[in-house]
Structure formats: C-alpha cells, structure tokens
Amino acid sequence: MKLSYPVLAVLMAFLNAIGPFAIDTYLPAFPAMQASLQTDAVAMQQSLTAYMIPFSVMMLWHGAISDSLGRKRVILAGLVVFLIASILCASAGNIHVLLLGRALQGLSAGAGVIVGRAIVRDLFDGPAAQRLMSHIAMVFAIAPAIAPIFGGFLTEHLGWRAIFWFLTLLAAVQIVMTWRVLPETLPPEKRQPLAAGHMLAGYRAVLGSGPFVFIALAMSFIFLGFFLYVMSAPVFLMRHLGLGATEFGWLFVPLVCGMIGGSMTAVRLSHRFTQLQVIKLGFAITALAAVWNLAANLLLPDSVATRIPQLALQSFAMNLAFPSLTLIALDLFPARRGMAASCQGFIHTMIMSVLAGVVAPMVWHSTLTMAWTMAGFWVCSVVFFAWSRHLSVKPGNAPEKS
Secondary structure (H helix, E strand, O other), X not given: OOOOHHHHHHHHHHHXXXXXXXXXXXXXXXHHHHHHOOXXXXXXXXXXHHHHHHHHHHHOOHHHHHHHHXXXXXXXXXXXHHHHHHHHHHOOOOHHHHHHHHXXXXXXXXXXXXXXXXXXXXXXXXXXXXXXXXHHHHHHHHHHHHHHHHHHHHXXXXXXXXXXXXXXXXXXXXXXXXXXXXXXXXXXXXXXXXXXXXXXXXXXXXXOOHHHHHHHHXXXXXXXXXXXXXXXXXXXXXXXXXXXXXXXXXXXXXXXHHHHHHHHHHHHHOOOOOHHHHHHHHHHHHHHXXXXXXXXXXXXXXXXXXXXXXXXXXXXXXXXXXHHHHXXXXXXXXXXXXXXXXXXXXXXXXXXXXXXXXXXXXXXXXXXXXXXXXXXXXXXHHHHHHHHHHHHOOOOOOOOOO
C-alpha cells in the first residue's frame, strides 16, 4: 500500500507529539499527585528526571537499532513499552511505582521521534523532506501548549490518574495506526549490522570533538532559559502568579507562539543572512529578554502581565537561533550526521534532566532568582558558542570529510 503524504504527516506528527505530552500533560497535576501519593514537591520533580535521563540515553540507540532491525519494528516496540509504562503510572499507589513507570516511559518515548526522522529521510529527498519535517516541527511546537491545558482539564474533572490513562489511549491509537498504515521503509538489504566497535568509534569521534560539544552546550543553555519556566510551571504559575490548574495556557500559549514565530523568522532570514549572523541576532534578542525579565522582577509585582511577555520573546530568540546552531554542529560530521544528531540530542536532554531535577527546585522559590538564573544561562550559551568558534579555527579541527 502506497502511503499518502497527508496520512504520513499525521502519523509522524502523532509520533513526535508523544514526548511533549509525556512531559507537559501532568505538570498541572503536581499538587494533586503530591497529596494523593503522600510525597513532597522535590520528589514529584524527580519524576521528570526519572523520565528524562532514560529518554536522553536511549536517544543514542533508537536510530542505530532501527538501522539493524527495521523502522516499524522499533517504533511498535517502543509504543508497547510506553503503553505498559503509562498503565503503571496510572495505577501507581506510591511515588516509587510512579518513578518506575516514568523511567519506562522515558526509555520508550523517543523511539517514534528519532526513528520517525529516519523514515522521512527514507521516503523523501530535498524540498519534500523539508516540507514534511516543517509540518512535524509545527506539531512539536504546538503540543507543549495543548498538553498542560488538557492535563489541567483532566485533573480538574477526572483526577490526575486520567492523565496517564489518556497517555495509554494515545499509545494504543498510535500502535494501531503504525501497525495498519505505516510500511517498513528500510528493506532488509539496506540494514546494517549492530557492530559495536564501529559504532563506539563513531561516538568517540563525535563526543570527543570540542567544537561539536561546545555548540551542543550553547544550544542547550539558550534552551534552558525557556525550559526553566516549563519545568517550574506548577510553582511559577500556581504559587507565584496565583493561577489554577486549568490556567497553564497563560504561560504555554505565549511560549509556543514565540517558538513558532522564531522558526518562521529563521526561514525568512536564511535567504538573506549567514548562519552566524542569525545566531548573533538570536543571542542579542535573548539578552534583551533576560534584561527585561530582570528589570520586571526587580521593579514590578508578580502578575501574568509582568512575568510572561519576556518569556515569549526568549522562546522566539531560541527558535530563531536553533536551526543555524543545529546545522553548524551537524556539518562538522557530514558522514555521520545521524549519529551527530543523536549525540546532540543526548547532550541536550541530559542537561535538561539536571535542570528539571536539581536546578529548578533550587531556584523556583523566587521569581527574581529564576530571572537571574535565566540571565546566567544566556551568559553560558554565549561563552560556549564563542569557545566553539575559537576551537573550530585551530589546525586539526576542520570538519570531517564525507
């Protein structure tokens, strides 16, 4: 059966949405879950880390496994594990069972995201592939805005366990869609053996490259200014701004609008400016957002009007710089772009895990402390990018040949 473009776009979008939904849908339920499971806010925050560390580690392996066993098989296996993990979370009677379920969700949620990118490349070239990836990226940006709003609605009307039953249903629908609709896009004759020695040599080359690692760190830290507020959303919105479980849209809708606006602007500027110029513009706008955030926190009382607009500007600048940063990093390894993308994702999500489990609980007691932390992340991102440029011009650090 020939797979039509619209059907493939919907299926790939669904597979990419499972990650944001697994992270963001249950954020408004933190207070209810904390009371139900008789635990504290820090332990609840660790449920994010329990998800994100396995998620980041498995990002290194989903693509390589699909190169050997086939795309469809790996996606289906990941979805089945995610479904079982969601049932475990929904029926958890204590925080320890919840953490186990979240870890299993993290191990499996990335399969569709990573392998889905390979499927797009298996089927399309050039503009068609770029168009499909753009549609997928749009859904990836919109999902974080929808997820907490829907999670707040479920918590308010059906209780927090309904969130994980919803994730179970989402996984079940994706299993049926993948099984019935998605063809295997990697024929047996094109599959690669799982040669550990060859793979490890590639990982050492990529992760041992100073310019690559510092670009990945620059990307991660410019993202952390946005992600700090996402991971602190229950405290930031409900404690500091006095909003309810159904009002998370006051944060997530502006953030996602900023992300979409930044992505669209990056496309337009790509025809007129170099990658380096676009990155510098992104850093400059991020600096403006950080200064605005500090000034508002120092001079104005906590409210939606004084705390949210500058965060939307930060998300705009982040997505403005991201495409160029990504391309510069991947171009360092033209013969191993897939592996480089996995390593980039691994570094990114490991740092996100530390932020979610360690940094956010340390600074969310005050919106001013959060503002200073966001400004510090901007400084780190600029320093890391400048150091990557310094290392790139040294002899012996030229990009790998194809």
